[in-house]
Amino acid sequence: MPKRPGKVSRKILQHELVPEHRLLSLEEAAEVLRRLGVKPWQLPQISVNDPVARLLKAKPGDIIEIRRRSPTAGEAIFYRIVVPQ
Amino acid sequence: MAYRPDFVERYVIDKIVFGILSPTEIRAMSRVTVITPELYAPDGTPIQGGLRDPAFGAIEGGERCPVCGNTRLECPGHFGRIDLARPVVHPGFAPKIASLLQATCRACGRVKIPPERAKYLLAILRRLRDRWPKLADNLVKEIEKEAASRMECPHCGARQYRIRFTRPYYFYEERPEGSVRLTPIEIRERLERIPDEDAELLGVNPKRARPEWMVLTVLPVPPVSVRPSIVLETAQRAEDDLTHALSEIVRINERLKKSLIQNSPESIIEQQWELLQNAVAAYIDNELPNMLQLVHKRRRPLKTLAQRLRGKEGRFRGNLSGKRVNFSARTVISPDPYISINEVGVPYEVAMTLTVPIMVTPENIEFARRLVLNGPNKWPGAVHVYKAREGIKLDLRFRQNLKQVAESLEPGDIVERHLMNGDIVLFNRQPSLHRMSILGHIVRVMPGKTFRLNLLVCPPYNADFDGDEMNLHVPRSPEAIAEARELLLVQKHILTPRYGGPIIGGRQDYVSGAYLLTVKTRVFTKEEASRLLAIAGYRGELPEPAILKPRPLWTGKQLVSLFLPEDFHFKGRAKINAGDLSCDSIECFHDSFVVVRFGKLLEGVLDKKAIGAEEPENILHMLALEYGHEKARDFLDRVFRMFIRMLELRGLSISLGDLEIPEEAKKKIKEVLDKARERVLELIEEYRKGTLEPIPGRSLEESLELKIIEVLSNARDEAGRIAISYLDPFNDVFIMAKTGARGSDVNITQMAASLGQQTVRGRRISRGFRTRTLPHFKPGDLSPEARGFVRGNFRDGLRPTEVFFHAAGGREGLVDTAVKTSQSGYMQRRLINALQDLVVTNDGTVRDAYGNIIQFRYGEDGTDPMLSYHGKPVDIDRAIEYVRSAKQASG
Numbered sequence: 016m017p018k019r020p021g022k023v024s025r026k027i028l029q030h031e032l033v034p035e036h037r038l039l040s041l042e043e044a045a046e047v048l049r050r051l052g053v054k055p056w057q058l059p060q061i062s063v064n065d066p067v068a069r070l071l072k073a074k075p076g077d078i079i080e081i082r083r084r085s086p087t088a089g090e091a092i093f094y095r096i097v098v099p100q
Numbered sequence: 101m102a103y104r105p106d107f108v109e110r111y112v113i114d115k116i117v118f119g120i121l122s123p124t125e126i127r128a129m130s131r132v133t134v135i136t137p138e139l140y141a142p143d144g145t146p147i148q149g150g151l152r153d154p155a156f157g158a159i160e161g162g163e164r165c166p167v168c169g170n171t172r173l174e175c176p177g178h179f180g181r182i183d184l185a186r187p188v189v190h191p192g193f194a195p196k197i198a199s200l201l202q203a204t205c206r207a208c209g210r211v212k213i214p215p216e217r218a219k220y221l222l223a224i225l226r227r228l229r230d231r232w233p234k235l236a237d238n239l240v241k242e243i244e245k246e247a248a249s250r251m252e253c254p255h256c257g258a259r260q261y262r263i264r265f266t267r268p269y270y271f272y273e274e275r276p277e278g279s280v281r282l283t284p285i286e287i288r289e290r291l292e293r294i295p296d297e298d299a300e301l302l303g304v305n306p307k308r309a310r311p312e313w314m315v316l317t318v319l320p321v322p323p324v325s326v327r328p329s330i331v332l333e334t335a336q337r338a339e340d341d342l343t344h345a346l347s348e349i350v351r352i353n354e355r356l357k358k359s360l361i362q363n364s365p366e367s368i369i370e371q372q373w374e375l376l377q378n379a380v381a382a383y384i385d386n387e388l389p390n391m392l393q394l395v396h397k398r399r400r401p402l403k404t405l406a407q408r409l410r411g412k413e414g415r416f417r418g419n420l421s422g423k424r425v426n427f428s429a430r431t432v433i434s435p436d437p438y439i440s441i442n443e444v445g446v447p448y449e450v451a452m453t454l455t456v457p458i459m460v461t462p463e464n465i466e467f468a469r470r471l472v473l474n475g476p477n478k479w480p481g482a483v484h485v486y487k488a489r490e491g492i493k494l495d496l497r498f499r500q501n502l503k504q505v506a507e508s509l510e511p512g513d514i515v516e517r518h519l520m521n522g523d524i525v526l527f528n529r530q531p532s533l534h535r536m537s538i539l540g541h542i543v544r545v546m547p548g549k550t551f552r553l554n555l556l557v558c559p560p561y562n563a564d565f566d567g568d569e570m571n572l573h574v575p576r577s578p579e580a581i582a583e584a585r586e587l588l589l590v591q592k593h594i595l596t597p598r599y600g601g602p603i604i605g606g607r608q609d610y611v612s613g614a615y616l617l618t619v620k621t622r623v624f625t626k627e628e629a630s631r632l633l634a635i636a637g638y639r640g641e642l643p644e645p646a647i648l649k650p651r652p653l654w655t656g657k658q659l660v661s662l663f664l665p666e667d668f669h670f671k672g673r674a675k676i677n678a679g680d681l682s683c684d685s686i687e688c689f690h691d692s693f694v695v696v697r698f699g700k701l702l703e704g705v706l707d708k709k710a711i712g713a714e715e716p717e718n719i720l721h722m723l724a725l726e727y728g729h730e731k732a733r734d735f736l737d738r739v740f741r742m743f744i745r746m747l748e749l750r751g752l753s754i755s756l757g758d759l760e761i762p763e764e765a766k767k768k769i770k771e772v773l774d775k776a777r778e779r780v781l782e783l784i785e786e787y788r789k790g791t792l793e794p795i796p797g798r799s800l801e802e803s804l805e806l807k808i809i810e811v812l813s814n815a816r817d818e819a820g821r822i823a824i825s826y827l828d829p830f831n832d833v834f835i836m837a838k839t840g841a842r843g844s845d846v847n848i849t850q851m852a853a854s855l856g857q858q859t860v861r862g863r864r865i866s867r868g869f870r871t872r873t874l875p876h877f878k879p880g881d882l883s884p885e886a887r888g889f890v891r892g893n894f895r896d897g898l899r900p901t902e903v904f905f906h907a908a909g910g911r912e913g914l915v916d917t918a919v920k921t922s923q924s925g926y927m928q929r930r931l932i933n934a935l936q937d938l939v940v941t942n943d944g945t946v947r948d949a950y951g952n953i954i955q956f957r958y959g960e961d962g963t964d965p966m967l968s969y970h971g972k973p974v975d976i977d978r979a980i981e982y983v984r985s986a987k988q989a990s991g
Contacts, residue, residue, distance in 0.1 A: 051945065056231055057952045087971075088961035100235065 023066045034083040038071045039094075044078040047094055061095035073097045119308030120193075126320045130181035131155045131167050134321055137351040139339065151343050151350070156180055156324040177323025182349060184317055184380070185356040186373050187284040189269040191381040191388055193314035196304075198265035200311050201282075201290060203247035203302055206273070207258035209293025211301050212250040213243065222301050240303035247302075268388040269381060284377070288315040319380060321346055341402040345383040345394050352376045427454055427574045433529075434565050436552035437744050440737050441604065442590035444527050444541035444572065445552025446519060448479050451545040454574045455483050455516040456523055462511055471517045472496065472506040479518050479545065486514040519543055519574060524584045526573040527553070529561040533928065536560035536596060536603055540588030555610070556736050557590055559713035560603050591733035594724045600968035601716025602724055602732075606708075606740055611841035612752055612832075613743030614706040615676075617656035620691050623647060628749065629654040635745040636738040638662060656746070657701040663739045665727055669978075669985050670696035670719050675709040675840040694719070697985065708840030711740070716970040722978075725967070758831040759852045759895045765826040769819045769853050773891055776815030777884050780808050784882050804882075805864065809857060812889055816856035820849025827852065855890035855902070858909035864888050865905055876901050 027033055039047065048055060055076065061068055063075055073079060077097045085091040132155040139152045146152040157177030158165035165175040189197065204211055211218060221243055228236040251260045262274040263282075271282040282290075291311035299306040327340035339347075356372040382394040385406035394402045409415045429450045436445055460468045474481030476496045485494045485505055489512070499505060509515070519525070521544055528538040539560065546552065551570055558564065575584045596603040606614060616622065617632075624632065629642060643662065645652035677683065677692035686695055686703070694704030696719065704710075710719045724732035786792040787804045794803040824845065827834055833851075837843045850856070858865055865888030871879040877886040885891070888905040892898040898906060937949040944962050946955035959965070961973065969975035 051953065051956075052943070053951065053953060057947075057950070059953060085960040087959050087963065088957070091957065091960040093956055098232070098235070100238070 023069050025070060027066055028070065033067065034081050036067045036071060037080045037082075038073055039078045039080055043080075047078060047080075051094075055096050058094055058096040060098045063097050063099055068097055075099045117308060119305070120310075120313040121320065122310065122313050123318045126179075126181055126318050129179045130318075130320065131178040132180040132321075134180055134182050134346070134350050135354065137347040137354070139343070139347070140337075151321065151346055152324060152329075153180065156321075159324050159328065177325040179323060180321035182319040182321060182346070182353060184319060184376065185353050185360055186376065187288050187315045187317045188373075188377040188380045189284050189287065190314050190316050191268045191384055194265070194267070194269045197287060197291070197311075197314050198263065198271065199244045199248070200294065200302055200304070201263045201271065201287065203244045204290065204294050204298065205253035205256060205258055206260060206290065208253060208256040209290060209298075210253065210255040210295065211243070211298040212247040212253055212255075212260065213301070214254040218298070218301060222297060225301065237303065240301075243301055244303075266390075268391050269377060283373075284315050288312050288317075291315065316380065319349065319383075341396075341404060342383075344396070345379070345386075345402050345404050348394060349376065349379045349383055352379050425573065427576060429454060429572045430569055432550045433563060433568050433570045434548075434550040434552055435555050437555055437741065439544055439552060439554055440542070441554040441556045441733060442540075442542055443544045443554065444525065445546045445548070445550075446525075446543050446572070447549050447551075448545060448547060449549065450551075450572070451519040451543070452476065452479050452481070452483075454519045454572075455576075456519060456574060457486075457514050457516050457576055460509055460511050460513040460515060465509060465511065468513075468515045468517075469506040469509055471515060472509060473502055475499075475502050480520050482515045482517040484516040485509070486516070488512040488514070519545065521545055524575065524581060524589075526575065526584060526588060527551075528571045528573070529563050529568065530571075531925065533562075534560075534596075534598065536593050538588070539590045539593055540584040541590060556604055556606065556713075556740060559605065559607060560593065560596075591729040594729055594732050594736075595721070595966050597964070597966040599716060600721075600725075600965045600970050600972075601714065602718065602720045603714055604736065605713035605715065605718075605720050606711045606743065607713055608841050609747055609752065610740055610743050611708045611712055611839050612836055613745075613747040614711050615835060615839040615841075616750055616752075617743055617746040618660060618701065618704075618706045619656070620705075622656055623653040624656070624659070626652060626654075629659060631749070632659055632742050632745055633662070636663065636742045638738070657703075659742065660706065660739060661696075661700045663735055664696060664699040664701065665723075665731070666699040667989075668696060668699045668723070668727075669981055670694065670722055671981065672704075672717065672719075673709060674704050675707040675712075676705065676838045677709075681838075698989070705839075707838075711743075712840060717975075721970075725969070752832050752836075754831075754833045754836075756895060758833045759827070759848075761823050761826045761852055765822055768822050772815055772818045772822065773854060776811050779811050780884050783807050783811070808882075808884070809864065812857045812884055816849065816854055819853040820845060823853035824848060849893075851894045854893055855898070855906060857884075858888040858890055858905040860888075860908055860912050865908055874901055874904060 028036075051058075055078070058078065061073075061079055063069070063073060068079065071079065075097050079095050079097060081093040081095060083091050083093060132153045133149065134151055134153070135149045136147060137151070138147050139150050141147050146154055154163075154166050155178060157167070158170065158172040158175040159177075161172060163172060164170070165172075165178075167178050168175055213221065221239070225236055225239055225243075228239060252258070253260060261276075264272040264274060264279065266272070271287060272279045273282055291314065294302075294311050296306040299311055302311075304311055322342065327342035327346075329337045329339045329343065331337055352372060352375045356369065356376055359369050359372055378392050379394065381388060381391060382402070383404050386393050386402055386404040387407065387410075394404070396402065407414070412418060429446075431447070431450070439445060458464065458468065468482075471480060471482040472485060476483045481496075483496055485496065486492075487494065487508070489510070494505060496502065496505065521542075523543040524540050525543055526538050527541045530537075532538060537560070539557070541553075544552075551572065553563070553570075561570070563570065575581045590604070594602050594604045623646065626642065626645075633642075640662070642654065643658055646655045646658055647653040671686070672694050674692045674694050676690070677688075681690040681692045683690060683693055686693060688703065691703060691705055694706070694710055695702045706719070709715055712718065715721075720732065720735070723735055783792065783804060787800065792800060792804060792807075794800050795806060798806065824834075827848070833843065833848060835841070837845060837848055860867065865873055868874060869879075872881060873886060873888065877883075881887075885901070888909070890898060890902040890906055892902050938946055938954055939948075940958045941947050944957050945953050946958050947953055963971075963973045965971055969978070
């Protein structure tokens with residue numbers, strides 16, 4: 016069962032290896048799913064206990080948009096669905 | 101039972117449910133109870149109640165099955181059973197039994213979780229099951245852990261004890277008075293007590309798999325068709341391993357039954373029970389750890405159920421993932437530079453064995469008749485004829501009246517004709533590590549007994565001709581043929597998707613030839629130029645000669661330029677552009693910067709960097725990418741032949757003379773090596789005295805070794821430089837090393853100057869005797885020559901100790917390659933298994949077989965590496981160059 020997490024420092028967001036995360040609104044999330052033509056569980060997952068997910072106060076079922084630096088494309092956008100545990 | 105399409109009812113499989121056979125089901129499907137280990141009566145008939153009881157199904161021809169009344173073609177075979185005198189644990193379920201026992205109460209059988217919480221967890225679990233099966237499994241694991249940790253039952257309050265599980269099938273309860281072994285009977289009783297809801301909470305679907313079914317009370321016996329016996333030449337029967345294993349079980353079972361009836365002492369019964377458990381476990385899996393194996397008379401372990409399925413030759417990897425196929429051939433390969441890169445030379449013998457079916461039509465009926473008339477033994481002929489109207493297949497090998505068959509042909513018939521020129525086949529060399537390991541080739545039937553292939557396709561197959569064999573497969577259906585022609589043809593794979601670049605291209609002699617053809621110093625008379633162009637199939641005017649007086653002469657660059665498209669531009673360094681011959685721009689005195697403008701090779705020699713295989717961003721790459729694979733194939737077929745012809749005209753050969761260096765050079769090398777040796781001795785002296793400065797982070801010994809290695813390696817390089825500087829820069833050894841055709845500076849150094857330090861495990865050689873490598877040296881000698889430094893070279897020869905050190909180093913290299921190939925092969929297999937069903941979909945996302953998204957855009961930029969400039973979607977410098985040239989061309 017999920018352990019009760021401790022506090023997460025906001026400083027981790029500044030770390031150069033942590034890409035930019037953004038919690039999508041319900042409308043945005045629906046739009047993303049529509050555009051990709053997928054059901055939520057077909058997205059890559061991120062744990063609710065993930066430090067960044069906790070900072071964003073994400074709940075299971077939310078979708079997080081991640082902008083990563085990419086060696087090929089400069090910047091690449093990923094989506095992850097928040098899953099329990 | 102043979103496969104009969106008309107016999108099989110057709111259903112669409114909706115789903116597959118896995119479960120455990122219950123004793124009731126086993127009894128219901130059983131048609132015979134096995135009670136004797138004997139198989140046949142003395143007269144050879146099967147014994148009733150034995151393992152070959154006729155009720156197991158009809159297998160002999162003419163035999164009628166006593167159960168279903170069918171002959172062996174229709175009878176599916178029937179199961180039997182062995183009623184076990186005492187229950188035994190199924191070894192495959194033993195770990196699950198262990199966690200079930202640990203998680204449930206020993207008295208009341210409930211899961212050791214309070215009722216309210218259990219209800220809550222069950223609700224969560226049921227919801228997770230459909231959507232997140234993985235998470236459900238994880239939850240079960242957590243529940244098991246939680247329940248197992250409770251030492252008092254929350255339902256009945258009974259005290260609990262730890263259950264210890266020892267592989268393969270032993271369970272002990274750690275009671276305060278000591279550890280007690282749980283018998284399968286006790287285990288089964290406990291499992292029976294688990295209520296359905298609680299079983300579900302522990303990850304067992306009680307409808308399909310009641311926990312107590314994991315302990316066997318009755319064993320199903322498969323039909324004989326699963327374990328056929330074979331009749332030897334001596335008319336003796338040899339039974340299948342499964343039958344042997346089963347008869348062992350029956351034997352022990354009957355003995356145990358008797359002991360139980362006779363009320364034998366408990367110790368004897370227990371001993372026999374243990375034997376039964378072992379036999380049943382071995383019947384299921386004969387390779388369990390810590391278990392007695394069932395063996396044959398000759399001590400060969402039996403191949404039981406798990407052994408049939410598991411491993412490389414098991415049912416899955418051996419029969420389902422990989423199968424043996426018809427319409428294929430395998431033989432030794434040999435080179436033929438005069439066939440196209442997309443052709444394969446096929447021996448007549450092979451061409452007359454492999455067939456392609458053709459439908460007879462009004463248009464080709466005469467052709468088909470000629471083939472039939474030629475028969476199976478004269479190429480091009482036919483082997484079979486399928487008469488559509490009569491619905492029969494004629495085998496021409498056993499027909500005298502070919503003429504009659506030929507005349508009887510009519511549209512709609514199918515003729516299986518010999519493999520002919522122009523057919524497409526798949527050509528393959530193992531190990532098939534990438535998709536270019538199987539390519540489509542056009543058949544060219546020729547004399548001889550080997551497959552012939554163009555040398556330029558060696559790189560994708562990684563083939564050479566030291567005895568390599570390759571496989572050939574004939575696609576026979578129109579669909580397969582079309583697919584091969586559209587997707588698999590060699591020229592469509594000149595560029596590899598691995599790293600945008602050409603994988604097909606010149607190696608070795610092609611590289612030397614290209615260099616020799618295009619060097620500044622070489623000019624050709626009209627006759628020579630004509631010869632070269634003839635082999636390339638050039639039919640046109642000779643260009644304006646580069647030199648007019650005293651007689652017209654052409655350069656190799658001119659000849660190559662004839663085959664370049666007129667609007668082609670290229671700039672790049674040659675391989676020889678290094679060291680003394682390097683330059684960075686067009687203005688290159690050494691002719692080592694390749695420049696092509698408007699399809700004319702203006703400067704620079706062609707070598708490995710320009711025409712070599714596996715060299716991205718070379719001329720070949722740009723041609724294939726920008727002018728298409730047909731142009732690239734044409735270029736490879738024509739120009740590369742010219743390179744070879746160049747070598748045939750000039751000759752390329754090396755001898756000791758090419759490595760001869762003057763006395764003066766030898767003296768210089770000796771000085772360098774002597775000086776290095778002195779320096780090493782100095783270092784050793786410093787080390788002995790303790791004045792050696794250690795390298796930070798290293799011990800004194802390590803520092804000494806590192807410093808010595810550095811000194812010696814520098815000395816070897818210096819010796820090599822001296823040797824090379826005295827060599828004729830136009831001798832063939834040198835040309836090959838410089839152009840990248842074969843060999844390197846190191847190889848030249850080793851041949852002409854000094855082999856240098858030999859190493860084992862990355863260190864100077866120090867093994868052998870206790871404090872020395874060989875008895876030729878004093879104990880504790882750290883000098884270069886005592887620790888594997890080879891002063892000698894291959895040309896002048898090595899001293900005996902040097903030969904030894906060189907062999908030691910060489911041996912390590914050999915072992916390394918052997919180990920590395922097996923390890924990387926296994927790694928490759930794991931990777932392929934993990935990645936095989938990932939696919940780039942039409943929307944550009946990468947998905948797995950379930951449609952889960954793996955990557956939102958392939959490679960994050962959506963670039964197909966095969967169509968890229970070495971991974972980059974655009975080569976911007978090249979684009980600018982083209983715009984400039986276009987401007988220049990238009991004035």
